[in-house]
Amino acid sequence: MNSHPVVFEQDGHVALLRLASANQLNPLTDELVDALVAALRRIDADPSIHAAVLMGSSKAFAAGADIAAMSKLDYASVFQQDYIGRNWDAIRTFRKPLIAAINGYALGGGCELTMLCDIAIASDDAVFGQPEVRLGIVPGAGGTQRLPRAVGKSMAMQLCLTGASISATEALEIGLVSKVVSGDKLLPEAMSMAHEIAAHSLPVVLAIKEAVNRSFETSLAEGLLFERRIFHAGFALQDQTEGMNAFLERRQPNFVNG
Template sequence: MDAERKVLIQERHDAVVLLRLNRPEARNALSPELREQLAAALRRNDADPSVRCIVIAGHDEHFAAGADIAQLSERELADLLQEAGGASLWEVLAACRTPLIAAVSGYALGGGCELALACDMIVASETAQFGQPEIRLGIIPGGGGTQRLARVIGKQRTMELVLTGRRIPAEEAQRLGFVNRVAPADRWLEEALDLAQTVARRAPLAARLAKDAVLAADELPLSAGLAHERRLFELAMATEDRREGTRAFLEKRPARFVGR
């Protein structure tokens, strides 16, 4: 428990869970311990029906600076192949059904940028900087950076960022399309939590189905994606929340969604 409190802090804000990376002395570098604890926290909260949105955040100066370079310099290929923590975090992120928001202030570099990209939305402080600088270390992104960036900003722009290792500020990241909102430096976490609370007030089953449908657009051709969306729509139509939502609209009152 002491180790968990040291490297990962969990806070509850009604139906929103905030997970804060807490290795400030290492710029929130994604050590194996932090990756394993973050993956465990995501699994635990994703399985809790009372959790309707998850926010992942760091600190004012650092979201996450990627891999721990000191540890990375000592690792051989055999060590990498035997390590499950790194790969499992990305798998857990990809499988998470609960909407995820990255709240980014300061540096989000390498694995930190990949962590933000693996979330469903990104709220960034005006101080935030994003980048995939792995090329400077003689390696390439290994947590989905090349794939997710290319799907969001296109091949040419991704090639430039990956092949040069250039950092980009929050406003440029927003223009490129992978940051949703840029917030003042003293409001970045509040803005992310406000967005999360808005998501949490929506019908939770519909939110999970909507997330599934949007993510399928990256994986499926249009005809298959449309068929998948239709199946999910039919599931949503069968829920109590759909009946409550339509009644509340007609009665001009707030809906009381229960997740059934």
């Protein structure tokens, strides 16, 4: 996995993935997205990894799609190849917590990739936007669907219809990211949060991610029922017994991830 265009590192129970295209703007080529999907699938299959951090280069998290390649496509080819859906949908099904550490540009597909992650932390120089309208095309990886769920209808309309960019501070204000830090603190902050998550029971962390994501797909009543059933199922875990006993005994729990 230590090869271009996605570089893999592991620190304890946390994986770090770096988008490392030869172009520092990290255009989201099929090659890059395929490599990212392959890395995420390996992480999902590795029981020693409990959480992951995804970051880009010093210039960009990802500055958008590969426009040079897209300009040569036609309807028949994109439909038959299931362009974007073919590999992007696999990112959505990644089961472990994925933290985006965003430096520089996160535009178009880069902004959509941000929203596919579970938590987004941005450096104070990060820039976000959905500029597809300026290219004469509709966002194709969630910009018109995940963005309204993240920031509300009015702001999503503004970003998608104008193609204008916003700063990291503005992204924090509208809820697109959860934290903004200086550039030198970006990776340490993201890794620290990932390690904090990874210290918890893995099956419980997986269940929480699944339940939160389910809230976007169902009614409140169905979502509450789903949450209740997962809550009930948790009482079959050794980690539930250990966690509650540790609380009562005022000590740190020793989770066995089962």
